[in-house]
Amino acid sequence: MEYRKVSSSDHPEKPDLKLSVITFGAWAAGGWMWGGTERSEAVKAIRESYDAGVTSIDTAPIYGQGLSEEIVGEAIKDLPRDKVQILTKYGMRWDLAKGDLAMHSKNNAGEPIDVYKYAGRDSVILECENSLKRLGTDYIDLYQIHWPDHTTPIEETMEAVSQLIKEGKVRYAGVCNYDTALMREASQHIHLVSDQVPYSMVKRDIEAELVPYCIEHEKAILAYSPMERGLLTGKMKPGHQFAEDDHRASLYFFKDENLTRVNEFLSKIKPIADDKHVTLGQLVLKWTIEQPGITIALAGARNAEQARQNAAAADIVLDQGEIDLITQHLNALELVK
Template sequence: MKYRKLGNTDLNVSVVTFGAWAAGGWMWGGTERKDAVRAIRASYELGVTSIDTAPIYGQGTSEEIVGEAIKDIPRDKVQILTKYGMRWDLVKGDFGFSSKDNAGRDIDIYKYAGKESIIKECEDSLKRLGTDYIDLYQIHWPDSTTPIQETMEAVAKLIEQGKVRYAGVCNYNAEQMAEAEKYVSLASNQVPYSMVQRDIETDVVPYCLEHQKGILAYSPMQRGLLTGKLKPGHQFAPGDHRASNPYFKDENLRRTNAFLESIKPIADAKGLTLGQLTVLWTLEQPAITIALVGARNEAQAVQNAKATEKTLSEDEITEITEKLNQLKLDL
């Protein structure tokens, strides 16, 4: 495993970081706790020391699973990255969307990052995770109803108290990052980034390069699309959000799979899966510090962690990018 410093902090994170959304089951068709715990532990054995979670993932379930998985690991050997600002138990802030919890009950999700809410969320997360500090505390989504100043000053207070080591943001644009930076030193921005979703290259990447901020790329395999395992006509499990996601329309699956077939010789020559090749390409892009990769069982976790045992040459990166630039999806 390789490690990189996150932004201008002294936080060393594993370039493959365990993304624990799917482990929480919510919006992924449920979860099996034992499998998820084993997946995290298997990742750690292969050098994946960083774990990214959030209260909203399974409405506390994902954080509880992470807490259980790391309880026997010395706390300074793992980096816990979690979030705040998405409430399912409070009607306040920006309405996000309606969903169902893991038990099938209707819930409404609100994006809310008021001071008192952040303080409560932090205490709840610490309990679920079984720890007394969070390495990176990130706002999950922008909240238009709360001034960025109020939000970031609350996190700065948590840092002063030793409950949080570093502040991060998720899904912020460059302008929002600059505003947040007035009130707390930001370590990073966690944003969607993959071969087929590269919007951040226009503003977030240049900002992070200029200001030495890390980028945590989430969904680098585009929620499974870039593994090459999904074929047109695929039937998703009940509750799986991908069923209505435009990336998974049959025509987009066909076009993406044709692109993946064109780069498969590179993967085959290195003994890599297409998913592993995707992760390696992502990690070589400007300003990308880590790739957040989810796993729901031990086998997936091991495969993800082993991606970094190989490297890509400049020529291989260029060849993949040139072929990728010819791919057009109907979104």
């Protein structure tokens, strides 16, 4: 496993933050919007990841309305805390009608909930306390706003996180789903180290502005959904039926025509995977973490076997010619929206 430095601290006595290039993404572990979860399997998957060198885990309160964080807390309770990096988030409230309405949804019990993007000062402080309890720890390594909240000044939000850093409850501040303008503004109020954004072979829009900005200003990019929610595994075929509460059913990526086109692309790069005795999914993950500006890739796993496979992707050796060939085939892929 390779570990990459996210950013140097602005406090000399505080150690740098290093993350495993494959970081465990715990959204699906919470079950919400993924058709449910099996708690014991999720715990095993996280522990198997750790044994394979994946020391970094990304979660959020909204994932299962606290369930994902509880599962992460259970999985790491017997592990040495200084050997694990906990990444969680704030700013998505399902228990408070304040801020920007993000979506109407249902919890794991099928009950309707309204989710709001809200990052007011008191809310951030409260969310941190709740996350620490669920995670069973006294500090969070990287605390990230989940989505921009246009009803709260960024200065107010970042001052709240600064207070948490001073109190030792948070080590580093990050953001998610921020564009370059929002990153610039947030950086005026806090030592910002990272931006977590969607990035995959079929979603590369950040390469235009965000990647150059982050490279220039030494900000880490944490790529989420690098497998595009299972699309790039090659296992999904036209006619695939999703569970009723699986959010992927409504995404254009999973239209039959796009499944066909993606699978044709994957068949072109499969010889590289076969030559290295790895799966298509592992090859996709390796390509992702080799792209300029991409610091780590988040990969979820439903069980221990998936966790082992994701971790092993970091050990694949790709030369520049192979990376360029994959990208060449990828550039010829066009999806229908």
